[in-house]
Amino acid sequence: MGRRIYLDNNATTPCDPRVVDAMVPWFYKHPGNAASRNHPFGWEAEEAVDYAREQIANLLEVDSKEIIFTSGATESDNLALKGVYEMYARKGNHIITVKTEHKAVLDACAKIEKLGGQVTYLDVKEDGLIDLGELEAAITDKTILVSVMWANNETGVIQPMKAIGEICEKHGVLFFSDATQAVGKIPTLPKETGIHLMAFTGHKMYGPKGVGALFVNRKKPRVKVTAQMDGGGHERGMRSGTLNVPGIVGFGKAAEIAKAEMAQDAARLSVLRDKLQAALASQLEEVYINGNEEHRMPHVANISFKHVEGEGLMMMFNQEIAVSSGSACTSASLEPSYVLVALGLGDDLAHSSIRFSLGRFTTEEEIDYTVEQLKTGVNHMRDLSPIWEMYKEGVDLDKVVWAEH
Amino acid sequence: MAYSDKLMDHFKHPKNVGTLPKNSKQVGTGLVGAPECGDVMRLQIQVDEAGVIEDAKFKTFGCGSAIASSSLATEWLKGKSLDDAMAIDNMAIVEELALPPVKIHCSVLAEDAIKAAIKDYKAKNAIPA
Ligand SMILES: Cc1ncc(COP(=O)(O)O)c(C=O)c1O
Numbered sequence: 245m246g247r248r249i250y251l252d253n254n255a256t257t258p259c260d261p262r263v264v265d266a267m268v269p270w271f272y273k274h275p276g277n278a279a280s281r282n283h284p285f286g287w288e289a290e291e292a293v294d295y296a297r298e299q300i301a302n303l304l305e306v307d308s309k310e311i312i313f314t315s316g317a318t319e320s321d322n323l324a325l326k327g328v329y330e331m332y333a334r335k336g337n338h339i340i341t342v343k344t345e346h347k348a349v350l351d352a353c354a355k356i357e358k359l360g361g362q363v364t365y366l367d368v369k370e371d372g373l374i375d376l377g378e379l380e381a382a383i384t385d386k387t388i389l390v391s392v393m394w395a396n397n398e399t400g401v402i403q404p405m406k407a408i409g410e411i412c413e414k415h416g417v418l419f420f421s422d423a424t425q426a427v428g429k430i431p432t433l434p435k436e437t438g439i440h441l442m443a444f445t446g447h448k449m450y451g452p453k454g455v456g457a458l459f460v461n462r463k464k465p466r467v468k469v470t471a472q473m474d475g476g477g478h479e480r481g482m483r484s485g486t487l488n489v490p491g492i493v494g495f496g497k498a499a500e501i502a503k504a505e506m507a508q509d510a511a512r513l514s515v516l517r518d519k520l521q522a523a524l525a526s527q528l529e530e531v532y533i534n535g536n537e538e539h540r541m542p543h544v545a546n547i548s549f550k551h552v553e554g555e556g557l558m559m560m561f562n563q564e565i566a567v568s569s570g571s572a573c574t575s576a577s578l579e580p581s582y583v584l585v586a587l588g589l590g591d592d593l594a595h596s597s598i599r600f601s602l603g604r605f606t607t608e609e610e611i612d613y614t615v616e617q618l619k620t621g622v623n624h625m626r627d628l629s630p631i632w633e634m635y636k637e638g639v640d641l642d643k644v645v646w647a648e649h
Numbered sequence: 650m651a652y653s654d655k656l657m658d659h660f661k662h663p664k665n666v667g668t669l670p671k672n673s674k675q676v677g678t679g680l681v682g683a684p685e686c687g688d689v690m691r692l693q694i695q696v697d698e699a700g701v702i703e704d705a706k707f708k709t710f711g712c713g714s715a716i717a718s719s720s721l722a723t724e725w726l727k728g729k730s731l732d733d734a735m736a737i738d739n740m741a742i743v744e745e746l747a748l749p750p751v752k753i754h755c756s757v758l759a760e761d762a763i764k765a766a767i768k769d770y771k772a773k774n775a776i777p778a
Contacts, residue, residue, distance in 0.1 A: 551710060553687055559652075559660060559713035571687055571712075580687065591685035628666055628716060630691035630708035631684055646683030647765070 249610045252566045253448075253603030254397050254425060254544060259494065260450040260604065266497040267452065270490035278487045279478060289489045296496025300457060303499040304442070305433050309462055312479045313492055316456035317424040320443030321348040323458055323483065324420045327469025328389050328441070329356050332418070336386035338362045342374055342403075343586040345393050349422055353391075362386065370588050371536035372401035380411050389418045394426035394442075398570060398583040398599055399535030400544025402426070409438020418467060424448055424456075428502035429541060430510060434459055440467045446491065450604055451498030455491035458483075505604075513602045514542035516611050520600060521545045523615040528622050530635075534584060534597060543602040546570070546584075548593040551632040552625040557598065560621035565614055570597035592641075652713065653747035659717035664724050667706040669693040677770025679762040688715045688755070692762035694726055694734070696770055702726050702734060707762075714752035718742050718759040731767055 250258070270292060278293045280286025294308070301308035314320045329339065341353055343365045353363045364382045366374050374392065383390075390412050395402045405421065412419040420441040426432045427442075428449030434442050445456035460482065461467045468482075475484025525531045530550035549557065554569030570581030571594070579585075580594035589597075600614075626632040631641060652660075669676045675695050682689040688711030695704040705723035709716045721742055726734050742748070742756035771778055 551684075553711050553715075555687075555712040556660075556716060591687075595684070595687040625710075628663060628708055629689075629710040630680070631689055631710045633668065633708060641684065646685075646689070647681045647761075 247564055247613075249565045249606075249614060251600045251602060251606065251610075251614065252568055253606075254400075254599065254601035255568060256447045256453065257450045257603050258605060259447075259452055260498060260501055262501060263451055263494045263497045267490045267494040270493050274489075276489070278489055279476065289487075292489060292493050293487055296492045296499075299496035299503075300499040303428065303503045304459060306435060306459060307462060309480075310459050312458045312460055312482050313487055313495075314456045314458055314483055315454055315485075315488070316447070317346075317422065317443050317445035318348040318456075319483075320445070320456050320458040321346070321422050322352045323469055323472050324441045324443055325349065325352040325356060325389070325391060326472055327482070328418060328420065328467075329359070329361055330470035331468050332388040336384075336388040338364070338384055338386040339389045339391060340364045340366065340379065340382050340387060341391040342366045342368060342393070344368050344372065344396055344398075344401075344583045345391065346397060346422055346424070349391055349393070368586050371539075372396060372399050372534075372583075372587050373536055373539065374403060374408075376404065376407055376411065379408065380415075383411070383415045383417060387415070387417045389420055391420045391422070394421050394423035394432060395430070395541045395544075396535070396583060397425050398581060399546045399587070400425070400541035400601075401535040402430070402539045402541065404539070405437045405439070412440075413438050418465075425541065428499065429506060429543065431506070434461065440465065441469070446495040446498060449498050449502055452491045452494040455488050455495045457495070509604055510542040513604075513606065516606060516608060517543055517545050517600070517602055519608070520602075520611050520615060521547065524618055527615070527619055532593060534587060534589060534593075543606075545600045547598055547600070548589070548596040549598070549622045549625075550593065550596055551629050551635055552596050552622055553629075554595055554597050557596075557621050557625050560624060561617040565617055567601075568599045570599065571595040656714065656717045656746040656748070659720040659746070660713040663707075663716055663720040665704075665706050665720065665727075666708060668708065669695050669704065669706050674773050677766040677768070677773065679765025679767075679769060681761045681765055682711070682758055684710065687711060688758060690715065690719050690758055690762040692719060692722060692759070692766050694766045694770060696731065700730055702729050702731070711758075712752070712755065714746070714748055714755040715758060717746050718748070718755045719762065721745060722759045722763055726763065731770070734763060735767055737763055 276285030276289035278289040297308040427444035440461040442459040447453040532548040534546040554571035584594035697703045705726040707719040739756035739760040
């Protein structure tokens with residue numbers, strides 16, 4: 245195996261070794277079920293879960309009773325959306341969300357529409373931000389919930405959360421955020437932001453996979469969600485199922501580390517990200533940064549290399565460097581990323597996009613190496629690209645009649 | 650998804666990349682696909698007096714499978730008569746490169762590009778299709 249550089253931290257982060265160390269005893273030495281009330285094994289497990297709940301609550305500056313453990317952000321998204329839809333059915337049936345949300349939100353909303361709900365999908369501007377006026381105008385007397393992600397997984401664009409919270413407050417509607425990509429990386433304080441429900445997951449913040457949480461506001465207002473799985477009534481009746489004790493312990497540790505190190509990680513990574521972006525933009529032609537650069541996660545850059553197809557480009561270096569692309573080139577789907585298309589990018593630039601997501605373990609040397617590999621890759625792909633040649637000859641590509649397939 | 654060595658070789662060291670004079674009567678050009686779909690192939694053939702393909706070149710915007718399919722196609726075209734070239738089937742490309750099922754459309758595109766180049770050549774030279 246040659247060298248391997250991991251720049252796909254938005255897909256998942258490696259577990260921090262300190263997290264793994266914290267988890268290990270809970271697999272074997274302390275095997276108890278946190279719901280077992282009659283022996284020390286159960287008590288220990290319950291204490292460990294409570295401690296982790298505190299660690300997570302500390303990170304968010306909320307009450308630990310407001311943290312509901314789940315299997316991950318997909319489940320938390322589903323629980324928040326469907327749970328609110330069911331619980332508040334008497335109040336209304338309208339939900340507002342955004343076209344660039346994660347599939348876990350969009351598909352849960354599609355299900356709600358099938359159940360008779362009404363969902364408004366807001367457009368985003370060219371920079372990926374929503375228009376607050378449009379959001380406010382979309383609220384009706386039937387609106388029960390506004391669902392806006394904190395930071396986008398593909399572009400890293402951060403929505404104006406506080407302003408959205410104020411609009412929700414003004415109209416008396418609940419505010420849910422899928423904050424999966426933001427928690428543990430930038431401050432995400434629901435109470436300061438006017439958020440009533442917030443989904444996040446361990447494996448995007450250097451914790452383990454398969455464990456997540458939903459923050460549910462308990463006071464002013466007291467928010468409730470209808471459980472989406474029937475069973476033993478764990479997690480205050482909102483989420484049944486034996487708690488994943490080792491996972492939760494790791495998740496808690498990850499939150500504790502994030503609280504202590506988030507600021508320094510973010511500062512270091514934004515320097516590296518900016519270096520990567522600046523090097524590529526200055527050393528290659530026709531490079532486009534996708535999404536608002538100011539309101540953006542510190543470790544993310546989504547970049548289009550015009551007239552180069554993203555998946556092919558990745559193949560140039562994917563034995564060594566892991567990134568992802570907004571291009572899809574399979575017979576199942578020739579459609580590029582719906583997120584980039586929602587930014588109005590045009591399918592061709594969307595097909596040419598690469599997402600770099602740095603992480604706690606990324607080094608400057610890795611970034612320098614990546615720049616060199618990217619330059620070689622883009623130049624190779626452009627030498628091969630008929631549309632790059634046409635572009636260089638001054639052909640107006642919009643006027644070419646393509647034989648679409 | 651791991652790709653075959655042959656595919657990776659055609660991708661990293663593509664054969665016959667380039668451009669033939671598209672206005673020459675000896676040259677047929679096929680341009681298929683669309684940037685919006687994520688692949689565009691341009692395949693060109695140069696035909697000698699005896700009706701044999703003496704040179705073939707390509708340029709492709711697309712994924713690794715699309716690039717490898719067109720590179721392989723140009724290799725196969727050289728030395729073939731137009732009729733034999735017309736008979737190249739996309740499934741032969743699929744087999745040679747061990748394309749996974751989701752990438753079969755790349756080989757179809759290569760076959761389309763071959764046929765489009767031959768059609769263009771025939772049209773230029775008033776040869777009935
Ligand atoms: C914004 C967002 N929401 C939800 C998810 C799903 O998270 P999980 O894998 O924990 O279900 C992800 C991760 O892919 C994400 O990026």
